[in-house]
Amino acid sequence: MTTTVITHSEMAVQRGLSRFISDMLVVTERNIIALVRIPQSLFFSSVQPIMFVLLFRYVFGGAIKVPGHSYVDFLMPGIFLQTVAFGSIGTAIGLAEDLQKGFIERFRSLPMARSAVLAGRTTADLIRNVGVLILITVVGVLVGFRIHAGIPAFICGLLLILLFAYALSWGFSIIGLLAPNTETAQVMSFPLLFPLTFASSAFVPVQSMPGWLQAFANNQPFSILVDAMRALSNGGPTSGYVIKSLIWSIGLLIVLAPVAARKFRKSL
Amino acid sequence: MSIAIEADELVKVFKGGIRAVDGLSLEVEAGTVFGLLGPNGAGKTTVVRILTTVFLPDSGKASVLGHDVVTDAEAVRANIGLAGQFAAVDENLTGLENLRMIGQLTRLGRKSAIERAAELLELFELADAAKRIAKTYSGGMRRRLDLAAALLHKPAVLFLDEPTSGLDPYSRQALWGVIEELVNEGTTVLLTTQYLEEADRLAKVLAVVDHGKVIAHGTPGELKATLGSTVIDLEMANNDAASRVSQLLVEKTGKQARLVGASVELPLEHGPSQVRELLEMMEAADLMPHRLNLREPSLDDVFLTLTGHMAEEPQEGVSK
Numbered sequence: 273m274t275t276t277v278i279t280h281s282e283m284a285v286q287r288g289l290s291r292f293i294s295d296m297l298v299v300t301e302r303n304i305i306a307l308v309r310i311p312q313s314l315f316f317s318s319v320q321p322i323m324f325v326l327l328f329r330y331v332f333g334g335a336i337k338v339p340g341h342s343y344v345d346f347l348m349p350g351i352f353l354q355t356v357a358f359g360s361i362g363t364a365i366g367l368a369e370d371l372q373k374g375f376i377e378r379f380r381s382l383p384m385a386r387s388a389v390l391a392g393r394t395t396a397d398l399i400r401n402v403g404v405l406i407l408i409t410v411v412g413v414l415v416g417f418r419i420h421a422g423i424p425a426f427i428c429g430l431l432l433i434l435l436f437a438y439a440l441s442w443g444f445s446i447i448g449l450l451a452p453n454t455e456t457a458q459v460m461s462f463p464l465l466f467p468l469t470f471a472s473s474a475f476v477p478v479q480s481m482p483g484w485l486q487a488f489a490n491n492q493p494f495s496i497l498v499d500a501m502r503a504l505s506n507g508g509p510t511s512g513y514v515i516k517s518l519i520w521s522i523g524l525l526i527v528l529a530p531v532a533a534r535k536f537r538k539s540l
Numbered sequence: 541m542s543i544a545i546e547a548d549e550l551v552k553v554f555k556g557g558i559r560a561v562d563g564l565s566l567e568v569e570a571g572t573v574f575g576l577l578g579p580n581g582a583g584k585t586t587v588v589r590i591l592t593t594v595f596l597p598d599s600g601k602a603s604v605l606g607h608d609v610v611t612d613a614e615a616v617r618a619n620i621g622l623a624g625q626f627a628a629v630d631e632n633l634t635g636l637e638n639l640r641m642i643g644q645l646t647r648l649g650r651k652s653a654i655e656r657a658a659e660l661l662e663l664f665e666l667a668d669a670a671k672r673i674a675k676t677y678s679g680g681m682r683r684r685l686d687l688a689a690a691l692l693h694k695p696a697v698l699f700l701d702e703p704t705s706g707l708d709p710y711s712r713q714a715l716w717g718v719i720e721e722l723v724n725e726g727t728t729v730l731l732t733t734q735y736l737e738e739a740d741r742l743a744k745v746l747a748v749v750d751h752g753k754v755i756a757h758g759t760p761g762e763l764k765a766t767l768g769s770t771v772i773d774l775e776m777a778n779n780d781a782a783s784r785v786s787q788l789l790v791e792k793t794g795k796q797a798r799l800v801g802a803s804v805e806l807p808l809e810h811g812p813s814q815v816r817e818l819l820e821m822m823e824a825a826d827l828m829p830h831r832l833n834l835r836e837p838s839l840d841d842v843f844l845t846l847t848g849h850m851a852e853e854p855q856e857g858v859s860k
Contacts, residue, residue, distance in 0.1 A: 377624045
């Protein structure tokens with residue numbers, strides 16, 4: 273008897289898992305299609321980062337003194353992180369829109385795995401980020417960016433950024449679920465991203481900032497991720513940054529994903 | 541008669557203590573249309589969301605086809621279709637992609653989802669627009685697509701939350717036709733509406749909802765009969781005369797008269813025989829109407845009598 277019961281529940285778990293995966297793929301596909309078809313989202317995820325590369329490479333870069341390699345080599349790891357971070361605003365906006373337009377309501381009345389809604393959204397973001405990082409790398413190389421630490425290390429760096437971005441997606445899902453509409457989702461996202469992105473080591477050496485700001489800039493996760501990426505791209509000691517980046521990414525994921533899932537259950 | 545939907549003393553309280561649903565009970569016979577009629581903020585949408593497992597009730601019980609909406613939500617979801625208040629159409633997907641996605645999420649499998657989607661697009665006269673992005677669809681097309689999405693898995697019970705709000709009269713008639721056809725084929729429909737005409741035409745049984753409670757219940761005919769057989773419309777010389785007449789009528793008959801500009805409407809308990817008495821009364825007060833019209837009561841009259849306000853009058857309160 274006992275064995276039968278266990279077998280049944282195991283089967284149920286397996287059925288649950290295969291259902292979750294197939295539903296997640298359907299939602300992912302939907303979000304990817306939307307991403308490609310909405311001109312604004314294509315602009316924000318591709319044209320805007322390219323503009324930032326050009327802006328810092330050719331306009332501001334000349335005035336910024338960095339140690340070691342050329343400014344473009346210093347810059348690109350910062351751009352990678354900025355791009356995925358700004359991209360996660362799209363997660364917040366997309367979810368807020370789904371709530372506003374009654375999509376979440378419909379999803380919740382369907383015999384689908386409910387967890388697939390957020391999982392599909394964050395997976396679509398992950399796929400977008402892979403595409404955008406490849407695009408930005410190519411643009412970077414075209415304007416003089418060179419990888420000094422070898423391709424494998426560089427790819428590890430990108431994977432590290434993707435993991436961090438995945439954690440951010442879950443965080444911005446929470447904002448999307450909290451915001452009453454898309455505009456508010458956007459307004460709520462910027463004040464969070466702005467200081468983290470610009471008061472970091474992404475575009476300028478932290479040493480050039482006033483002391484009080486250095487204390488923040490040196491210890492916040494964006495700087496740590498950028499420093500790890502920079503070490504994995506330009507060479508230099510890496511392990512400290514990489515381990516800290518992993519701790520931040522996994523830590524944020526462990527905290528944010530359940531909060532988002534809980535918020536999703538209680539939304540509407 | 542078998543019961544398809546049952547709700548017993550449902551309560552849902554939102555943040556700030558708003559009792560959106562406040563002890564609401566209803567029973568829907570299988571294979572019929574049941575209309576929930578009420579103004580904005582009456583709690584109609586919340587009831588639908590509880591019955592479709594979108595929300596959990598704070599207390600009370602409800603079941604659809606015998607499956608409890610809280611403890612057996614999976615079984616409920618497998619048997620229902622929901623077309624919510626906003627046409628939940630993904631604007632970035634084509635009509636076909638929209639239906640295919642919902643079909644896959646209702647466990648049809650990609651291939652049969654596409655087949656069924658094509659069938660429904662044909663049925664709803666959307667076949668020509670199947671490969672167009674839904675952003676380009678008109679309001680009526682979106683509604684039809686939304687309804688099609690609720691029908692992919694041929695649900696036995698269909699929930700329609702204000703299915704025709706915002707539609708032009710032609711699209712509204714067309715949608716009514718589709719709903720009637722579904723019911724003829726055995727589907728049970730629960731619909732909410734603010735349009736009395738819609739409830740009158742489609743619903744076999746109506747529940748009038750206000751402040752989260754059912755305040756009246758019956759067939760459209762029964763509800764109207766509670767008002768008596770006749771309503772008298774009096775057109776007065778001016779607004780002032782109208783308001784004096786309405787006051788007079790309230791005093792003499794004890795019934796609430798409706799005052800709209802220079803005209804006054806009053807349900808007559810004893811039918812046309814009451815007319816002479818009224819006219820003598822008005823003559824005595826030197827308030828004869830310019831024109832007079834006797835008609836059958838409408839659901840508007842029912843609503844006014846029951847709630848003290850009009851159905852489509854904007855109300856304070858939260859319906860979401």
